[in-house]
Amino acid sequence: MYTAGFSEMFPDIDIEVTVDLSKYHNARIDAQRIRGDNRVDVVHVQTVNDFPYWKQHGLLQPYRPDGLDEVDPDFVDPDGAYYALFVFAFSNVVDTKVIPEEQGPREATDYLRPELKDRIVLTYPHDDDAVLFQFEQIIAKHGYGWLEKLLAQNPMWVRGTATPLAVIGSGERAATFTSFYYLNPPAGDSMRFILPKEDFFQAWYQTGAILKDAPHPAAAKLYMSYRLSQQAQQASAQWPTRRDVQIPGWKPIDQYGNTDPRGFREFMLDRARVERLRGIMEDFIGPVQGDNPTGVDRSWH
Incomplete structure (x- = not known):
């Protein structure tokens, strides 16, 4: 999803992507800095709170690719050290061969319907901060009684949002x-x-940056320029960050009133709030179980 168009446009550039949970990626970046052995050119992760920290500690290489002026400046570092590359969102997904789209659950309370008992699968919120924020917002509207009723539906809890x-x-x-x-x-x-009409859905601006000690800085800049090109933005799986690019059939992300990318950023920067809510979710749901779903070998260093 991230490299197909780039590789087609620049077939002579070898590109390797490591897909992992963001909470492992950020630790890997920090550990490489400690070892003085950075092997990464570009990072784009869900943990938006890491980028101000990395900038403060001199880990990022400022660069302003073409198209950056079309990105909401609220999601662009003023020095070009990091910026939004695309938008991710979590919401309802069904297989219409099993549940017709018009019958699929849309609002949070739809998951309490009797016919969905034993048929729901969810990511542990205390294993993924974006899902954690999603749960916080839903509970703010429907209360912890909603969570207790959801648990009575016997959902399958899994690691990873894929x-x-x-x-x-x-x-x-x-x-x-x-x-x-x-x-x-x-x-x-x-x-x-399927987006809800009333309840909250989770969306955020996936942020990216070039590392200061990138082994291939020219290729890294080329990649970032490609990611913000109209071609790549139009091919986004979900929403683009460029305001001059639209996805057919969908409004721009900032026109949906039931999501809050800025609120998510504030949540991620408040680590005490995050940790407290993680503990509450673990108490309700139980400890996270299972191996890293991405299968990345973390002993590679």
Whole structure:
């Protein structure tokens, strides 16, 4: 998803992408700095709170690619040390071969319907801060009574926000609200991403930066310029960050009143708030179980 267009445009540049949980990526970046052995050119992760820290500690190389002026300046570092590359969102996903789209759960309370008992799969909120913020916002509206009723539905709890898609695809469960999916799926694809009309859905500006000690700085700048090009933004799986690019059939992300990318950034910067809520979620749901779903070998260093 991240490299296909870039590799087609620049076939002579070898590119390697490591997909992992953001809370592991950020630790890896910090540990490489401590060892003085950076092997990474570009990082874009969910943990938006890391970028001001990395800038403060001199880990980032400022660069302003073409197209950056079309990105909301509230999500662009004034020195160009980091900036939003695309938008991710978590909300309802169903396989329409199992649940027709018009019958799929849309609002948070829909997941309490009797017919969905034993058919829901969800990412542990205390294992993913974006899902954690999503739960915080839903609970702020519906209360912890909603969470208790949700738990009575016997949801399957998994690690990673891509895992529910695999579980739904296998037929083991039928619905989730803690995953992303293509806004406009390919022809023949039966999975659908369904936004709520009233309740909160989680969206944030996925932030990226070039590391100061990038082994291939010229290629890194080329990659960042590609990511913010109109071509790449138009091909976004979900929303672009450029305000002059629109996805057919969908409003720009800042026109949805039931999501809060700025609120998520504030949440991520308040680590005491995050840790307190993690503890509450673990008390309700139980400890996170399972291996890292990405399968990344963390002993590579």
